[in-house]
Amino acid sequence: MASASSDLTGYLNAADAAALDVELMTEPGFSLEQLMELAGLSCAEAIYQVVEERRQQSETPRILLVCGPGNNGGDGLVAARHLVMFGYQCDVVYPKQSKKQHFINLVQQCKDVGITVSAEMPESTGKGNSPYDAIVDAIFGFSFQAGTIREPFATILTQIKEEADANKNLSTISVDVPSGWNVDEGDVAKTGFMPDVLISLTTPKHCSRSFPGRHFVGGRFLPPKLAEKYGVQMPPYPGVSQVMEIKSASVDAKM
């Protein structure tokens, strides 16, 4: 824990992020179902805030959420369902579905509110004419081991990047860590994927130090004892909000 206690800025490295996650879910403590529900809800609130600022009044916003094989993907599934509750239309791409019961439940919950869950990206994506207001990258989170990105996610990330380059009305939003980035070092693999928006969960990871876009923190559930142990702080969330925008690269000053 030496690295945590010497880092009081609110950023977590990959090892401490994993250790904190384990401690949060050690019995008696939080269940995965609880934390994923709150994390996904905070993502939905951030996505809503970003999209509402840019939306055309009369149209129902459409969001494409790309979900990876682990917990980051689960956060995306939860966010999709809440976005539908907020009045949005959502499509989910979930190529490598977890066989764990909770993830099977999350997929069913999406389908029950009218969300299409597909294994493949919509054909149009990458050509700059996709119908979406935002594409959410919920592919890899803080446990991603940097290196070669396995298919189909390498191709999907290229499609998202090409779509964003060609379509300036589209917002790209990453959950917790921009997929493909090294959690500690950032985009050292030069994937070139740079989302417009990052939603850090619980607290920002080291890679977000260099993130230039809009930056939210969500996941309003950290007990003081764990915050102190890991040398992080929850941001001063306003009112009942589950999410808060912070100024990128100045977490120290604001938190």
Place this chain on the structure above:
Amino acid sequence: MASASSDLTGYLNAADAAALDVELMTEPGFSLEQLMELAGLSCAEAIYQVVEERRQQSETPRILLVCGPGNNGGDGLVAARHLVMFGYQCDVVYPKQSKKQHFINLVQQCKDVGITVSAEMPESTGKGNSPYDAIVDAIFGFSFQAGTIREPFATILTQIKEEADANKNLSTISVDVPSGWNVDEGDVAKTGFMPDVLISLTTPKHCSRSFPGRHFVGGRFLPPKLAEKYGVQMPPYPGVSQVMEIKSASVDAKM
């Protein structure tokens, strides 16, 4: 389901409320952990709204939450934790603690954010000088079988009532059903317990038809298929809110 399909006003009777709850949690579907988290969060949002309107600027609001032996009590435990996240000070009275793991977890989660969980009411309660801004009744919910209220809850309800009668600055807030009321018929047992505020979860129960106080609906998770089957509608929740105030005794007009 005849009673449900013939009742399109958004009110549920006790039998249908129980059946809807079972259907919501039939695999693959929601887990208790998920629904309780969202229900409790919506209660915390409603309590926050009520208390913020009346609070003295400089003081941290104090809330006493009285939790019963079943799921209504679990909603109260979740609400207490979220209220602390919102900056409030909470005390919990939980005389008959469930031995189920999730409830043991919920108690620990309360303690981890500094909430005192006691088996007995604070001594002062009932004399009109308790330090609380609100007392939350999370004792009995829609599965309460009307009849004699067992101890210690009969005494506790009397204490809450006496405290409210003597202390006009106190708000009393019931979760889902005012405790002691018949879920279908209302206060037919003449307990005389009349909270200032009612937070209906998912949709109002029949007893709330005659409720004259402030009335919120929370629990923003009902899939359209189940809403249709039970003849109920979610209220038009604003923005990302998990709760919405409706006009008492006019659910038909507003929903």
